Amino acid sequence: MSFKMDNDCRYAETHEWIRVDGDVGLVGITDYAQHQLNDVVYVELPEIGDSFGKSDVYAVVESVKAAADCSLPASGEILEVNEGLEDRPQSVNEDPFGDGWFVKVRLTDVTELDGLMDATAYEKLVEEELEGEGGH
Amino acid sequence: MTEPVIYELSAPGRCSVSLPDVDVPCSALPEHLVRDELPLPEVGEVDLVRHYTRLSQLNHGVDIGFYPLGSCTMKYNPKVNEEAAKLPGFARVHPYQEHCSVQGSLRLMYELQEQLKALSGFAGISLQPAAGAHGEFTGVLIMRAYHRSRGDTERKRILIPDSGHGTNPASASMSGFETVEVKSDVRGNVDLDDLRGHCDETVAGMMLTNPNTLGLFDEHLAEVCDLVHGCGGLMYGDGANFNAMMGIARPADLGFDVMHFNLHKTFSTPHGGGGPGSGPVGVVARLAPFLPGPIVEKGDDSTCRCAEGRDGGVCYHMVIPDASIGRVKSFYVNFGVMVKAYTYIRMLGAAGLREASETAVLNANYLQARLKGTYPLPHDRVCMHEFVLEGRVPGAPDVHALDVAKRLMDYGFHPPTNYFPLIVPEALMIEPTETESRETLDSFVDAMVSIAREALQSPDLLHEAPHNAPASRVDEVRAARQLRLRWGD
């Protein structure tokens, strides 16, 4: 089973991605994460202006039977939220690195990105998790 | 098979009820306050009756067939309970009437309080909480109030096993506590080492279901209670599984300080499609001052008018405990539900209640013994009134507990509880209760065995089940994405 990766992103162990341009980052969850969740029915997003530290829970993504916390890969202030998810939560399943983005963040400390994985390292993490589950 | 929505049966001018004309001089209506439109349906009596009768026929209920929903205790609902609750002297009295004019109701509440004390060993009972979760919230608030009354304000954590029902952490949160999960060991007991590591002076208490949601009686219950008490915490008992315990053991004797009962589980009051229930709370003596009120007390106060001319000169009246956490609902209790539980207890008596629990446990062990060869049994030991299987068939990896559950409907059974407790993957929690015959139990086993065979030979029968139910599998994703929560949405 292979999942989509995006080489322009950095990845957190908790399956979030961040794509950075200067000190602004776009954040979402990975293809592997959306696959684990199944059909996304709702994403609870923060408000513009809210601030979070690295790894703080900033959003909750819901499927019919589960609600999963999303952690912010790096500290920052919310600049924009993806309001399109209200009407089309399935974008998270269909295009997790594109239309399924969650928030845009102004980063407070870009050096935090160094602690995140690149696509290759993240892909390896996913493989190990799958093996642990017996290849499901 | 679909039934039109009531609005689709509506036509202007129709009504199912005849009311008398106004028999007093009319007063002017406050026109600026009167509504223009009242868009309720308009249905004649025959259409109303057909509609709800047909709707009822789309349901499965205990009165139709076996309903082995783990943790819910779907035992038979005796009809005498229903008759009792309808007696006009019970059904048509107002809660705020002077106590002298409702002594019959107060006496029933008092007797039920005493009966629950006898069954549990607790010194104090409040009948007020309206449901199990409501009772849990009440119990946790009582624990909080107790600690605070002793100046102990640093106890901010509640310990809950990983097998605990979702209402447990939710109730703890609502009461301002942080929840800490305690692991279970391989035999399904609370892991004592893990528990020991958590017990300190920041622990307000532990919420434990015993028998637990795996249907197992904790083999180290005494040590669990000692550890929690030893660090100054209290033991809260989730009484959802009390159907295994009546006349077998009393929770207060086992080390619990506070517990809620579920009258709609253990005491045969009907589930009603999701309520009303009733969740009375029992406590040890030192927690009694914190109970929500009012509580009924029996006095032989000869200065009270209602004691005159009454046998024994007795007066039942309501009191609020001294340090009560406050009322948790309006009026008093779910009285109509109390009548049913009281009737049940009066008819069974001590021997009958013990027989009920013993038979519930017998039936569950019988099913477990007959099914464990067909479905994996994660904890192969004597169970109590329920047990948990893994709802999967070795050799059919694409068949899940959900598929087994849905296929059972085609055999005329309500499925067992699915996917709970969370610590067993593909869990099927089976609770037969004591009111089932051997034939019913055997036919359930036959169905489960047949389904296991189908899983290997024709798995689509399961994946596309149910085939014979009023509805087939519903699109839950669509329901959550496109919210239609009322007619006309």
Place this chain on the structure above:
Amino acid sequence: MSYTLHTEADRREMLDVIGVRSLGDLFRDVPEGARYPDLALPAPLSEMEVLQELREMSEGNADADHFACFLGAGAYNHFVPSVVQHLAGRAEFYTAYTPYQPEISQGTLQSIFEYQSMICDLTGMEVSNASHYDGATAVAEAVIMAVNVARQKRRKVIVSPTVHPEYRETLRTYVQAAGIEVVGDGNPGADGSELLSLLDQTTACLVVQTPNFLGSIEDLSAISDATHSVGALLIVATNPISLGLLKPPGDYGADIVVGEGQPLGNHLSFGGPYLGFFACRKKHVRKMAGRLVGETVDSQGRRAYVLTLSTREQHIRRERATSNICSNQALCALTSGVYLAALGRRGLRQVAELCYHKAHYAAQRIAELPGFALAGSKPFFNEFVIRCPRAVSEINEQLLGKGIVGGYDLGRDYAHLRGCMLVCVTELNSRESIDALVEALGEVES
């Protein structure tokens, strides 16, 4: 009589299959010292005997079949049409569990969907849940919801002193550990402007009741504007029968409408089981607690109903659920749904008008009695306050002797209303019974 069916032979065979020698072997994990306690319970009765005992107990009560009832204060004696109990009493409805398996629960699910729809019609709101335990807990859950809508950043709650006293008590119990401040009802005689003056940017919500506990119909427009101007939510508790006649709170901009659903087809039953109806704006639906039924389709494309938005609830969110509530008052909600459908648009309006006219007739006649006076000047629906020449408890004792259950003693909750009685009149009070009440009050000595 334990409703079990096994013979001795059955038991022995079952124990063999299990592989144990005796029933006692199944209970070896129970600590020996605690096993098989003696239960101090009375000897069991047969069905005949228990019904006899219960009949005797219940016949000692002064019930509304035999007494004229003028008591309201949150629970109301209304006519329950025969169809209601007949339909809600069907075993397919009451012996079912929560509809977690929608394929075999469409009866429960659709009837709740219809109930939700009718509550929306009645209250003028967009979404209703499947009910809470009662009106008081519905108010408490509404307040918690308002604080959640404000993302926990606003923690002050203003509540009018004329909201039912037990609703306010229940609210305080619910929020005692939540760091929420409840204000506004410290001065029971305060007027509306004092209440509104408490509104500020820390207010999550303002709670009013209309008709209020004293029977008066509140002017919601001014309250609504003021509440929204500070960004707070308006929570209105109301009497559903009054909504057969009066403009619904939704029309005035209420954000959440709650109340006691008992008057809709449920008997007085000494205080329960009742149900709390709960309706709100669709934009807040995900912060609403309680069960919700939604419409969807099944795999054959047929319309079907299912419990939805379950991720708000305890079995999924656990400690972060919107509430710990697990059940609703399903059977009571079904009863209310059947009642509303049976009465319908015209019938409910008729019931409301009967209540209104009879109550106003009673008020007028009582006001003419020397020693009695109507208190308050606001318009009322079917409850009003009278100042009495003697203690209310003494008057009620006299009334009871004449086959009448009198009104509520307001001195129990409002110091400035000592000696005042809250009288309630419904469609069940005939003109004769009202005249008898007036005559009996006229015989009260000052």
